[in-house]
Amino acid sequence: MSIENLSREKLLELFNEELRNFSTETIMFHQNVAEKLGLNSTDHKCLDIILQNYPMTAGKLAEMTGFTTGAVTGVIDRLEKASYVYRDKDPNDRRRVIIHVNLEKVEKEILPVFTSFSQSIRELFEKYNDQEIKFLFDFLVRSRAILREESKKLR
Amino acid sequence: MSIENLSREKLLELFNEELRNFSTETIMFHQNVAEKLGLNSTDHKCLDIILQNYPMTAGKLAEMTGFTTGAVTGVIDRLEKASYVYRDKDPNDRRRVIIHVNLEKVEKEILPVFTSFSQSIRELFEKYNDQEIKFLFDFLVRSRAILREESKKLR
DNA sequence: TATTTTATCTCACGAGATAAGATATTTATT
DNA sequence: AATAAATATCTTATCTCGTGAGATAAAATA
Structure with a gap:
């Protein structure tokens, strides 16, 4: 079943799930980076x-x-x-x-860990024109505002 | 300085920073949810x-x-x-x-914590048509694939 | 100068993660 | 079938790290 033919409701459900998976993956990526650097x-x-x-x-x-x-x-x-x-x-x-x-140490240890990641992200960006990047940027800003607002409500 | 008049390079920089902030906020949101639920x-x-x-x-x-x-x-x-x-x-x-x-317990304790969040996300979604949702979805999928791939490389 | 406040550090303690090995059960071997 | 090996989970000793209370030193204030 392609994403093309989904009902709005199903689409939003799928999107929500993707957002959730995205944040899980983000957290795991950070953990892996930390581990690679020998840091908790x-x-x-x-x-x-x-x-x-x-x-x-x-x-x-x-x-x-x-x-x-x-x-x-x-x-x-x-x-x-x-x-x-x-x-x-x-x-x-x-x-x-x-x-x-200690910038020397940071550049020697940390930058290499992100080199491949940065490269892949750059390649992804190349698929988008300025207007699309701005559109995605706006979405992230809005989503983050919600996260911040809802975090505050929880405290 | 508006985002409208930035060079491509500056735009990507800004976007990267936003992605980074987004993931930080995501992690903090999850921490707050956990705390609210009395879980580590x-x-x-x-x-x-x-x-x-x-x-x-x-x-x-x-x-x-x-x-x-x-x-x-x-x-x-x-x-x-x-x-x-x-x-x-x-x-x-x-x-x-x-x-x-224990679904009864989960529904009683966890769903309420997400009610407000889900509502806000729904409202955000209403700003977008199906095509835009699919565009954002595709971006998330691609980004997540990169995260997963790069995580694997780190191990 | 004496007192209070501020910034950081120290230390005892508790939560939780690991590693090694115990226990129970299943699968493979003879 | 009996024995050995493998597997799934739990137990325990140990380690790391966060907290809270209080110590220390410097700055601000009376």
Whole structure:
């Protein structure tokens, strides 16, 4: 049975299921990346956040992840031990710990893991023109807004 | 700066970032659902898999999740204690443990959590005609195939 | 200066995952 | 049929990591 001949209702059902599978696959991909890097999921997620926000304080990382400061200390310990990041005291406020990224290590270890993925995604993108990309982008933005809104309602 | 006037390169960058944010938000949504249900992430994920595959054996769950059989025993113990599922011996092979779902409990506890979410998704869908849904569906399928393929390469 | 607040770290504890091996049952071999 | 091997699940010791409470050090405030 092709997707072409489905009723609207069936189509939406199928789409919902695909969305669900997509998110499962996304989660598994991230787990596999983490494992490949020798990091647990938590540390990988934190490193991801750090890479998008460095230099940043330990407290900011705790705030953004929802972890306790004690847990964050452990995360930074492990990431520092694996030499992905290093600590530095904030000269203006010596209570603060600034997390810096060891870019050389990141580029050497992490980029290769994503090379093949990035390439495949690029190839996929090539199938779409600008207008289509914008259409897909808009869908993602709307969906994400729903996810965020519904997450908030659950808390 | 509107998305309308971006170069192709910038557009793809933005899209990539949105994909990344989308997956982060997805993961957080699932965590929040689990918390709302009083389950840890692992148990929630497993329950999800069970719901899509029941009745199924404990071993199959171990295989599908990648957990050890020992860990799966713990998962089923907790899900059974929370009365989402129950164990049954396979009459044809009494070594096997069949996991059954307590549908009454699932409908009572889990469906309400998704009611608002489903409603919002429905409303989003109403913005799209069948052809557009199929276009989005196709994109998700292709993206998921890439995720699956790249996950495999990492192992 | 003394007090309070802030940022991070330490530590005891608990949840949950693994690895190895025990147990029960089925399948294969002689 | 009896014995051995394989299979499915569970048990247990051990390890990792997150939390909560409180310690420590620096900064802000009175």
